[in-house]
Structures are given as C-alpha cells and as structure tokens.
Amino acid sequence: MSIIVQKYGGTSMGTIDRIKNVARRIIKKREEGNQMVVVVSAMGKSTDELIKMAYSISDAPPRRELDMLLATGEQVSISMLSMTLNAMGYDAISFTGPQVGVHTMGHHGKSRIMDIETKKIEDALNDGKIVIIAGFQGVNENDDITTLGRGGSDTSAVALSCVLECPCEIYTDVDGIYGVDPRLYPPAKKLNTVSFDEMLEMASLGAGVMHARAIELGSKYNAEIYVASSIHDVPGTLIKEGDSNMSPMEQQAITGLAIDNDELMVSLKNVPFDMNITAQFFSDLAKKSINIDMISQTAPVYGAINISFSAPIEDLSELRKILxxxxxxxxxxxxxxxxxxxxxxxxxxxxxxxxxxAAKFFQLLADNNIPMLMITTSEIRISCVIPSELRDTAVMATADAFDL
Amino acid sequence: MSIIVQKYGGTSMGTIDRIKNVARRIIKKREEGNQMVVVVSAMGKSTDELIKMAYSISDAPPRRELDMLLATGEQVSISMLSMTLNAMGYDAISFTGPQVGVHTMGHHGKSRIMDIETKKIEDALNDGKIVIIAGFQGVNENDDITTLGRGGSDTSAVALSCVLECPCEIYTDVDGIYGVDPRLYPPAKKLNTVSFDEMLEMASLGAGVMHARAIELGSKYNAEIYVASSIHDVPGTLIKEGDSNMSPMEQQAITGLAIDNDELMVSLKNVPFDMNITAQFFSDLAKKSINIDMISQTAPVYGAINISFSAPIEDLSELRKILxxxxxxxxxxxxxxxxxxxxxxxxxxxxxxxxxxAAKFFQLLADNNIPMLMITTSEIRISCVIPSELRDTAVMATADAFDL
Structure with missing residues (x-):
C-alpha cells in the first residue's frame, strides 16, 4: 500500500456536515488501497476567534501563550475528524503536532519545521489506522507548543509528504490555482499545472491559495503538490518542478496576478546617509522577525536619504516600537x-x-491613471504598490490585457 | 518564599472579566510573598459544549479522541489566564498537563494521576514566574492525552499541593462547604471545618462542591484543602483530618446532606442464583470502568434472585451494551x-x-410518605434511593430535622 498525505483547510472542516464530507473523501482513497495521513486546520473561523479572544486581553499577548491558545483550534479538528471516521467504521487516530514529533525552531507564531518523527505515524498506519495530524503546530527545543504562522497547515502537510516520501494533496475551498483570484476577476482561468517558482512568487505575494513556505519545501524536496477543491469533484492544479507545460511558443508572458492587501508602507524621510544606521535599523526589524518585503531608497541629497518599505500589517505594533x-x-x-x-x-x-x-505592464497602469508608489522585480515577477482604492481597476485591466 | 497551589473552576474563569478577577486574586497572594501555582478548569460551560460537539458525531466517540477534544478546554483557560497576568505586569507561564508531566494511568476519561514531575514548575517559580497549569488532564504511558473525569481539576490541584508539599486552595462559585446545598435548602449553614471522611462521603454522593478523588488524595497525604468563593471575600471551609472541631457533646449527629441526581437504578429480576454469574456480570461492568454504587440482592426464590444497583447516568450507553x-x-x-x-x-x-x-432518618421519610427504593450505609453515612419527584420534600424534612 502506498501512503498519501491529504490536507483539509478550515473551510472544509467548518461544520459537522463538512467534516463528514472530508471523512468520506478520505475513506474513498483509503478504499482504493492507500494508507492515509491527513493534516487538518482549525474548524472554520476558529483561529480568528481565538486571536480575537487573546487581543481582548492584551494588545501584545506573549507569543508563547498565544501559540498555546491557537494550537487548541487544530486539536479540536483532529479529534472531531477522528471521531467521525471511527463513527463511519474506520479506525482512526489523531495526533497533535507536539505528540507526533513535529520539531520546530524559531520565533513563536512563526516557527519553522526542522524535522518530523515518523515512527508513531508508521506504527499507526501499520496497525491499519487512518492517521490524523494537527497542522500549523509543533514543539520547540524547550518543549513549548509552537505555531507556524498563517496557513502553516500547508507546510505541515508538505513536510509530512517529504518525510514519508509520498504524494501531497491539498484540498481547499477553491477548485485549484487560478491566474487571478476569481473573486476579483470572475472570468479567471484555472491552471492545470504551475511551476514551483511561479507558485512561490504568487504565494509570497499573497495570492492566498497556498502558504509560501509549503511551496518552498515542495520545491526543495521536489515533492509535487496537488491542489483541488474539497467540495467539487473537478480536476485541480498540480504544482511541480520546471517550466509550465506549454511549449515556449504558446507560453504566456504572465501566468498569474496576485494582490496583497495585508501590507502597509512605511516612508522615512530625512534619514542620515550612513550605511551603519540603515543596516542597524533593518537588523532591528529582523530581530523581531518582521518580514520586510519591498525596500526602496533614494539617492542621498545633502547627506540625507528617503527610505520606503512594506511590511505585514499584523506586525504593526512591533514595528511601531522600533520606529x-x-x-x-x-x-x-x-x-x-x-x-x-x-x-x-x-x-x-x-x-x-x-x-x-514590464513596459507593457507599466503602460497599462499609466493608461488607467494608477500611480505606482513602489516597484520591485525578480526574474519572473513584477510587483508594485498602488493605492487600495484603485485595486479593482488595476486587476481588471491587467487580467484583460494578459488574458489570465 | 512559600508555595501556594490555587485552583479556579470553570465558573470563575467564565468570562474575560472573571479571568481578570482571578488574576487579581493570584497577584494579591503573590504580593504577600508567595510563589503561586495555579490550576484552572475550562472556561464556563466549554467542556459541556465540547462534549455536545462530540456526541453530535457519534453516540460512542472513542474515549481517546474525546480526551483529545476535551483537553483543549483547559488549554484555552491556561493561556488566557497567563496572558491576563502578563498584561497586568506579572511574568506568568502556562503548561498543559502532558507538558508539565502529569502522568496518569487507567481508562481514558477516568484516568488517575500516578505522579507529577516538579522540575519545570520549580524552575519556572525560581525564575520568578507565576505557573499556570491545566487541570483535569495528563498523559499516559502511550503519550496519549488523558482526562481525569468530571471535576478532575480539583484532583490536579490537590495532587500538585502534595508533590510540592504546600497548601491547597480551591476557589469556586460557592462560599464554602454547606451541610445542605443552599440551592435546595436556602437556610443551610456553612461549615468552618469538615473532616476528610465526612467530605469524602459527601463528595462521592454528589454533593458537588469537590471531586471525591481530590479529597481522597488530600486525606491520604494529609494535605489540608481550603474551599472558598472566588468572588466574595468571606471565609470558606477548611477540609482537614480528624473529627469535626466541635466537642463531642455539641457534635451533631449529621454534618451534611447530599443529593445525587446523576444516577440511574437498574433492576434485574429472575437472575439465576449462581455466584459465578453475578461475579461475571459485575466484573464486565468493572472492565468498562462503570462505577456501580449501591447494590442490593434479594434472597433466592426457586433458584432465582433479583438484583438492583445504581450507576452513573453518563455510563448508560456502555451499561446498556453489557445488559x-x-x-x-x-x-x-x-x-x-x-x-x-x-x-x-x-x-x-x-x-x-x-x-x-438511622431510625430517626427512616421515620422521617416514612412520616413524609417517601418510599426508599434501595438503602446502603457506611459507618458515617446513610444513603437511600427515592423517586426524583419527592426529592425536595425529602431535603426540606431532613435538613429541618437535623438542623443543617
């Protein structure tokens, strides 16, 4: 029998009926002769509710304690799914991240998986059990419960498929990967395959379907990831190595468009022009694990420079202190x-x-009177910061122009 | 500095404001120069809600998975209380039962504490931290999360006070121990002290204030337990070894009255009179950890006997299978x-x-036309099963007659 890792997100686990639907999908693959390892997120909006509870007590809850709180969300999910499978006549067993040995390091709330023990999983599979594992969480060297940050369950699933050397299937509330979010641009087209590189750029840009670190991990270990709907039985998207599967002639210049609304832009004017000052400032940000995204710096005028950068809105309170x-x-x-x-x-x-x-893209924005506040590019990506109010105009114009 | 173990129940932890109140009480004792170890239950009715969720999936959820689910309740509480203390400027750290090393054995949902590691607690106390520990839960030899059964947080707290060799304070939603539940008999009197033996009888009879196993443990290690209100600043009740503190002349025959509505009575007629059959039957019940309480058996007539016994209503589904x-x-x-x-x-x-x-008690019930369906007695207790509908009449009559 071969192992399959499946992952179901919060929406798929949102109600008792949806959990039953998830259980039926697992059973189907199981009946086809597979050993099933299933990673789940917290039910519905429960993580958001827990965060709200924490922030009703404090503007800056200690992150260790926040992780302790948030980890309960997935623990509820795994036990509920395991009970459902058992009620349907299948032997299932649930494990928390710490229990199964998902070892992490790094800051609370942003921990990274170092390794995963496979003994308990393999023992349970050999006993004929369906194994349910809490995504998003692990345990650090102090035996503290840690979380991997938003969308970390994707990372948990891909990491498990790497250590178990088996395929990974991510089931979610969308039918696969689209060139543009269909909620922003209804005629958007679904992609059959997409490369790790493209997906990585889109994920890190907030395209939302997959957690960037999950794709990084898949890319590193060359573990193909299949993304599909947990509700509809339609083909999803396979994320795999290499170029897109189209021949170069047909190849589109642009595969996808991503929008990120969860960043803010900081502008600092009149900063003394001294590399040590700049370096120290960004090092202070890094120490607090604030992920600076775009950075731009003007040429010095009278010994002073202007610096702009973007950062996640969720880091605002930490960021303010440093500023x-x-x-x-x-x-x-x-x-x-x-x-x-x-x-x-x-x-x-x-x-x-x-x-x-790039020229075509910039011209497009200019034609639509959309100012670019900051620009960065990589080999396969162009990003620009625009005023939020012009977002929809920009998405429509770009998706139309590049036929997404 | 001396250590104090405090325990706060679900009602005391029911809302953010109540958690703040709990935090202030902890800080007060801390400021008086004590090292604080605090055990908490799940917030408000959250355990009931989790149980309801589980039973919405299955009539008989696997107990291991149910424990996995229920343990989240206390995990939410400990993190919330720790965050609150931190927000008030006190360094606090929370631990789950498994994390701190509360080792248990026995059936899921009814596990018993074998020992508790003290290293993490002592290290945290020595670092100047207030230590918050999840009650009701532990970990067994398979590394599975276990729960101690209803009211198990009391047991957690008393067990901690035993291993840490320090006083134990149980804060709850009542002002102390009463001879009769004041909700049933408003003029009920509060006791200043009560013996372990009396308290043990009352607790095991469903008097509700304290978990029986907690008192057993206190009695075994002679660890005095102080029970008081988490809301009102009025003296509570001290549970300690020995006779009540009244001189024998003044001593009342009856210290307390308890009502248990959570039992059912099973009557089996025409059972073959064979000790092996009876023994096998009760052994089957014991294997499923069903706590049989009262048992009565008639003399054999034509080779058959009648057996009656009472058992917890919550064990009904397991019980039915065996029956x-x-x-x-x-x-x-x-x-x-x-x-x-x-x-x-x-x-x-x-x-x-x-x-x-006994004679006075039976006469009292007879005078009030209350039939006794079963009777058992111990050295310091008389119990009888009566029809539920006559409960209030019986309580009033008894409390009046014995001046409780």
Missing part, C-alpha cells in the same frame, strides 16, 4: 505609515524569455 | 432501568458515637 525608538535617536527623521495600499504583482516564467513585459 | 449481552445469555431475566431517581444521603462523624440516627 519610535529610531525616531528618538534621529529626531530629524519624518515618518509616514500608509495602510491604504495594495500590492499588485504579475508572475510568469515566460518573462525569462520574453522582453517588454 | 443486552447479559439478557441474550439469560433470556429469562427481566430488566428495568429507572432514571427518575435521586439518591439522598446523610453524613456525619457523629453517627459513630450516637445511635438511633
């Missing part, structure tokens, strides 16, 4: 925090072989 | 399950030295 400390040290610096921004990105392996994509 | 198996083997047996019963018990160390208590 205030910085301004206390350098009182001449002027600061502006803009939360009314969206990051619009276009991604495609085709960019490597086709020129003029 | 049906039994009747399949012995089709001549007639069975009746009566859920409309209450168990009324009177308890008092005074019974040891005063005679005629």
């Amino acid at each position: 205030y400390d910085f301004m206390e040290k350098y009182p001449q610096v002027e600061m502006d925090i803009n939360k009314e921004i969206s990051k619009l990105s276009v991604v495609g392996i085709g960019m490597r072989s086709q020129s003029g994509v | 049906y198996d039994f009747m399949e083997k012995y089709p001549q047996v007639e069975m009746d399950i009566n859920k409309e019963i209450s168990k009324l018990s009177v308890v008092g160390i005074g019974m040891r030295s005063q005679s005629g208590v």
Whole structure:
C-alpha cells in the first residue's frame, strides 16, 4: 500500500456536515488501497476567534501563550475528524503536532519545521489506522507548543509528504490555482499545472491559495503538490518542478496576478546617509522577525536619504516600537505609515524569455491613471504598490490585457 | 518564599472579566510573598459544549479522541489566564498537563494521576514566574492525552499541593462547604471545618462542591484543602483530618446532606442464583470502568434472585451494551432501568458515637410518605434511593430535622 498525505483547510472542516464530507473523501482513497495521513486546520473561523479572544486581553499577548491558545483550534479538528471516521467504521487516530514529533525552531507564531518523527505515524498506519495530524503546530527545543504562522497547515502537510516520501494533496475551498483570484476577476482561468517558482512568487505575494513556505519545501524536496477543491469533484492544479507545460511558443508572458492587501508602507524621510544606521535599523526589524518585503531608497541629497518599505500589517505594533525608538535617536527623521495600499504583482516564467513585459505592464497602469508608489522585480515577477482604492481597476485591466 | 497551589473552576474563569478577577486574586497572594501555582478548569460551560460537539458525531466517540477534544478546554483557560497576568505586569507561564508531566494511568476519561514531575514548575517559580497549569488532564504511558473525569481539576490541584508539599486552595462559585446545598435548602449553614471522611462521603454522593478523588488524595497525604468563593471575600471551609472541631457533646449527629441526581437504578429480576454469574456480570461492568454504587440482592426464590444497583447516568450507553449481552445469555431475566431517581444521603462523624440516627432518618421519610427504593450505609453515612419527584420534600424534612 502506498501512503498519501491529504490536507483539509478550515473551510472544509467548518461544520459537522463538512467534516463528514472530508471523512468520506478520505475513506474513498483509503478504499482504493492507500494508507492515509491527513493534516487538518482549525474548524472554520476558529483561529480568528481565538486571536480575537487573546487581543481582548492584551494588545501584545506573549507569543508563547498565544501559540498555546491557537494550537487548541487544530486539536479540536483532529479529534472531531477522528471521531467521525471511527463513527463511519474506520479506525482512526489523531495526533497533535507536539505528540507526533513535529520539531520546530524559531520565533513563536512563526516557527519553522526542522524535522518530523515518523515512527508513531508508521506504527499507526501499520496497525491499519487512518492517521490524523494537527497542522500549523509543533514543539520547540524547550518543549513549548509552537505555531507556524498563517496557513502553516500547508507546510505541515508538505513536510509530512517529504518525510514519508509520498504524494501531497491539498484540498481547499477553491477548485485549484487560478491566474487571478476569481473573486476579483470572475472570468479567471484555472491552471492545470504551475511551476514551483511561479507558485512561490504568487504565494509570497499573497495570492492566498497556498502558504509560501509549503511551496518552498515542495520545491526543495521536489515533492509535487496537488491542489483541488474539497467540495467539487473537478480536476485541480498540480504544482511541480520546471517550466509550465506549454511549449515556449504558446507560453504566456504572465501566468498569474496576485494582490496583497495585508501590507502597509512605511516612508522615512530625512534619514542620515550612513550605511551603519540603515543596516542597524533593518537588523532591528529582523530581530523581531518582521518580514520586510519591498525596500526602496533614494539617492542621498545633502547627506540625507528617503527610505520606503512594506511590511505585514499584523506586525504593526512591533514595528511601531522600533520606529519610535529610531525616531528618538534621529529626531530629524519624518515618518509616514500608509495602510491604504495594495500590492499588485504579475508572475510568469515566460518573462525569462520574453522582453517588454514590464513596459507593457507599466503602460497599462499609466493608461488607467494608477500611480505606482513602489516597484520591485525578480526574474519572473513584477510587483508594485498602488493605492487600495484603485485595486479593482488595476486587476481588471491587467487580467484583460494578459488574458489570465 | 512559600508555595501556594490555587485552583479556579470553570465558573470563575467564565468570562474575560472573571479571568481578570482571578488574576487579581493570584497577584494579591503573590504580593504577600508567595510563589503561586495555579490550576484552572475550562472556561464556563466549554467542556459541556465540547462534549455536545462530540456526541453530535457519534453516540460512542472513542474515549481517546474525546480526551483529545476535551483537553483543549483547559488549554484555552491556561493561556488566557497567563496572558491576563502578563498584561497586568506579572511574568506568568502556562503548561498543559502532558507538558508539565502529569502522568496518569487507567481508562481514558477516568484516568488517575500516578505522579507529577516538579522540575519545570520549580524552575519556572525560581525564575520568578507565576505557573499556570491545566487541570483535569495528563498523559499516559502511550503519550496519549488523558482526562481525569468530571471535576478532575480539583484532583490536579490537590495532587500538585502534595508533590510540592504546600497548601491547597480551591476557589469556586460557592462560599464554602454547606451541610445542605443552599440551592435546595436556602437556610443551610456553612461549615468552618469538615473532616476528610465526612467530605469524602459527601463528595462521592454528589454533593458537588469537590471531586471525591481530590479529597481522597488530600486525606491520604494529609494535605489540608481550603474551599472558598472566588468572588466574595468571606471565609470558606477548611477540609482537614480528624473529627469535626466541635466537642463531642455539641457534635451533631449529621454534618451534611447530599443529593445525587446523576444516577440511574437498574433492576434485574429472575437472575439465576449462581455466584459465578453475578461475579461475571459485575466484573464486565468493572472492565468498562462503570462505577456501580449501591447494590442490593434479594434472597433466592426457586433458584432465582433479583438484583438492583445504581450507576452513573453518563455510563448508560456502555451499561446498556453489557445488559443486552447479559439478557441474550439469560433470556429469562427481566430488566428495568429507572432514571427518575435521586439518591439522598446523610453524613456525619457523629453517627459513630450516637445511635438511633438511622431510625430517626427512616421515620422521617416514612412520616413524609417517601418510599426508599434501595438503602446502603457506611459507618458515617446513610444513603437511600427515592423517586426524583419527592426529592425536595425529602431535603426540606431532613435538613429541618437535623438542623443543617
């Protein structure tokens, strides 16, 4: 028998009926002769509710204690799914992340998986059991419960498929990967396959379907990831190595478009032009695990520079502390925090072989009177920050122009 | 500095405001120079809600998975209380039962504490932290999460005070121990002290304030337990070894009255008179950890006997299976399950030295036309099963007659 790792997200686990639906899907694959390892997220919006509870007590709950709280969400899910499978006549057993030995390191709330023990899983599979594992969580070297950050259950599932050397199937509330989010652009087309590189760019840009670290991991171990609907029985999207499966001639310049509304932009004016000051500032941010995304810096004028960067909105309170400390040290610096921004990105392996994509994209925005507040690019991606209010206009124009 | 173990129940932890109140009480004792170890139950009715969720999936959820689910209730509480203490400026750290090393054995849902590791607790206390520990839960030899059964948080707290060799304070939604539940008999008197023996009888009879096993443990290790209100600042009740603190002359025959509505009575008629059959039957019940309480058996007539016994209503589904198996083997047996019963018990160390208590009690019930369906007695207790509908009449009459 071969092992399959499946992952079901919060929406798929949102109600008793949906959990029963998930159980039936697991049983179907099981009856086809597979050994099943299933990773689940917390039910519905329960993680959001737990976060709300925590923040009703404190603006800055200790992250160790927040992890302790959040981990209960998946623990509820795994036991509910296991009970459902047992009630349907299948022997199932649930494990928390710490229990099964998902070892992590790094900051609470943003931990990274170091390794996963397979003994308990393999023993249970050999006993004929369906194994249910809590996604999103693990245990660190102090025996503290840790969480992997938003969408971490994807990472848990892919990591498990790597250590168990088996396929990974991610079931979610969308039918697969689209070039553009269909909620933003209804005529959006579904992709049959997409490369790790493209997917990685889209995920890290907030395309939302998959957690970036999960794709990184899949790419590193070359573990193909199948993403499909947990509700509809329609073909999903296979994320795999290499170029897209189209021949270069047909290849589109742009495979996907992503929007990220969860970032803010900080502008610092009149910063002393001294590499040590800049380096120290970004090092302070890194120490707090604040993921700076885009950075731009102007040329020095009269010994001063302007720096802009974007960062996740969720890190605002930590970020503010560092900014205030910085301004206390350098009182001449002027600061502006803009939360009314969206990051619009276009991604495609085709960019490597086709020129003029950037020019076409910029012209498109100009034609639609959409100002670009910041720009960054990679080999297969162009991102720009635009005012939030112009987001929908920008998505429509881009998706139309690049036939997504 | 000396250590104090405090325990706060679900009602005391029911809302954010109540958790803040609990935190302030902990801080007060801390500021008086004590090292604080705090055991908490799940918030409000959350355990009931989790049980309801489980039973919405299955009539008989696997107990291992049910424990996995229920343990989340306390995990939410400990993190919330720890966050609250941290927000108030006190360094606090929370531990689940498995994390801190509460080792248990026995059946899921009814596990017993074997030992508790103290290293993590002592390390955290020495670091100046307030230590918050999830009650009701532990971990067994398979590394599975276990629960101790209803009210198990009391047991967790007393067990901790035993291993840490320190006082134990149980804070609850009542002001202390009363001779009769004030909800049943408003003029009820609060006791300043009560002996372990009396308390043990009352607890095992469903007096509700304290978990029987907690008192057993306190008695075994002679660890005094102080029970008081988590809301009102009024003196509570000290449970300690020995006779009540009144001199023998003043000593009342009856210290307390307890009502248990959570039992059912099973009557089996026409059971073959064979000790092996009876022994096998009760051994089957024991294997499923069904706590049989009262048992009565008639003398044999024509080679058949009648057996009655009472058992917890929560064990009904397990109980039914065993009864049906039994009747399949012995089709001549007639069975009746009566859920409309209450168990009324009177308890008092005074019974040891005063005679005629039973006679007075039985006469009282007879005068009030209350039939006794079953009777059992111990050295300091008389219990009888009565029809539920006559419960209030019986409580009033007894409390009045014995001046409780």
